[in-house]
Amino acid sequence: MVLKIFFPQCCNKADSGLLVGRWIPGQNSAVVLAVIHYPFIPGQVKQYIHQVECVCVSVNGKLVQQEKELKEDGGGEKGGTKRGGGEKEVEGEEGGGEKDKVIFIHYEQRKVMLSQLHPIDNGVPDPQTESQLPQVTTYVLSVFGTVCQSEPLFFLDKYDDGPVKMTHWQSEGREGSIIVELMKQASTPVCLLTTWMLTLWTSLCSSRILNMRPMRFISSKLSTCLQLSYRTEHLQTVCSPTRATAHNHFMRKANIFVSFFVDVSLGLLLVSWMYRENRIGKLANTLVPAADHVAKELEELLQWLMGAPAGLKMNRALDQVLGRFFLYHIHLWISYIHLMSPFIEMILWYVGLSACLGLTFALSLLSDITALLTFHIYCFYVYGARLYCMTVYGLSSLWRLFRGKKWNVLRQRVDSCSYDLDQLFIGTLLFTILLFLLPTTALYYLVFTLLRLVVVMFQGVLHLSVDFINSFPLFAMGLRLFRSYRLAEGVKFRVLCEEPGTPLHLMMDINPLKVSSVVQTYRTPTYSCYPKDSWLALCKKLFLGELIYPWRHKTTKID
């Protein structure tokens, strides 16, 4: 097998010294981690290496300043492998200077240290964390793992007064930032404070008063309350005082924090815009006339249905009954709205302030207000649907009677049955009546279902956008765009220019994760709003007159 040596780019310009690295068994490759400079005491070096408890660190090869000799020596020398504790020496293979059988692979140590590999596991990228043991260690994974596990080796560099002077990726200066350090210091008390407030809030929410049946029912229907509970959970995850060690947890926390931050800032922007020129007052003032307008349109629609809609001939009596029934409802609704109108501005003003908590709250609020204002449409839909449903069931059952069959509830199938004469007579009469009344009920049902569907679509769009804001991994996307080496799908190689007669030199770059994989892997799981039924099932339900609730909320996943 060809000998492969991974050499960090930062050590290309280092002074002469001894190479320290690790040998990967079975792959005939060595990963060089750092260069120890002259002068040094070999005993101290060995002690230091044992101290930083690098398992299987081997001291191999000498780095001499001229490039030419590097290649020859790197290919030639092979030191012994020492295990921590025991003195087991294993001679490396291919000690001879066979220049053709050596590959030098240059790698950027900083990028490899900071990146997180996502090997594709059955077509799904899966970030390997230290806690889970990978089933199959691939070659690239072992190289990355080798570099990452040698972190204690990088604590000392050539400017420190330690026993050894080394060059590695940190030797140009330890990586750090004042702001990050300050934030880390400040975060602990802030986290504790927020956790305490959140526990107060959750205990308040789960108190007995708020948990009575009617309040529970209302709060489960209002999407604002749902969003509130969801955000509380998120904040609890983010503000937990324990540090996130695994990569997954860190990314989850960071994503939630960034999306919460963006959400709140967008909400504040919206609030500042809405309250600036008393736009909220203007909005409240247009709300009542808008509701009036909707009611007037509905009345006209009902008058049209009570006449001869689209040239169809309705059953006059039933038509008048249904029309008057719905008209009375609208009248009640309008009176209620007019009763509320003096308070609407004040309510809207205070409720609009809750948009400070985030844009998602504003959208959920809008969805709830729409639901409340179109409550009468929902009621009409329910009445129309129930009437139509009863008509259809009655018709189907009487149709079976007409043919001499019966539905067997026990066997869940249609059986033949012999009816008495008077049963048949009454059944046929009822069937005829229902059949001739069907167009009227069907038309009312159709009109109100269409109105209800329009409202449902609008609410669905709002819920989908809330869901999108909740679950989109902004931090991971930002990382992918600006620090693409942090999320790695794999590696890629490039051949560097070379002279004839020298070993092959390759450059190993990080292959960043695809944008679609980033979104798929790091999506925050939400109570996502998705259509419960397929199109076919929906159409079937509409035809039979069953009540449809097209959007269903998933319960929050517990990870």
Add this chain to the structure above:
Amino acid sequence: MQNGDQHYSMEDETYTDIDGKAISLECQSHSGFCREFTVSSAKVSIGRVMAYTCAVWLSAYIIFFVTENTAVLSSAIIITLVGMMVHIHFVKVDHETLLIIGSLGVQVSSSYASGRESTDFIEMGKIKDIVINEAIHMVRKIKDMVINEAIHMVRKIKDIVINEAIHMQTVIYYLCILLKDPSDPEAVSSVVPLFQSSKPRLNCLVKVYKSCQEILAKC
């Protein structure tokens, strides 16, 4: 260019892809066990670009003439620009490269017309073999259905009709990498086809195949 590598492109033989368009193959041998093959497809032809643009704008002008709405014109411009950008960034492949490094792995990369590169590296430990596979490429034309019907109806002229029927389908060859399952080294877990956009013909594939087999045999 490097004086060290052997760098040669096949000038004496012109290669074509399965549709008949001219492509070029470039082989670079960086070392005894490292070779790179680049297959370049035809570039974006200016004639086709102009034809599409003219078609879109002509129809936009006609619609504008009918409806007198200027938004139609601006939307046509935007559609053309966005369509062209999407095409050169996501659809049009300029060249595909296969870099094989003995005992390390195989790297497959496609480079798009806008310069974007999409790379995939497969380790040697996962590769079982590199082979040329055959596939039957159905040419979906009305002609075929008519010929097929003729086979059913005219059974007398069996020989001539069947021969013609086989010529109507084309057999294509593609180079692919067989991956092995880590748990079962004998079974082939999946197949990665190479040069999917350029689709070179058998003569080109055979050269690449021979070089790859030399390297795989060495390591």
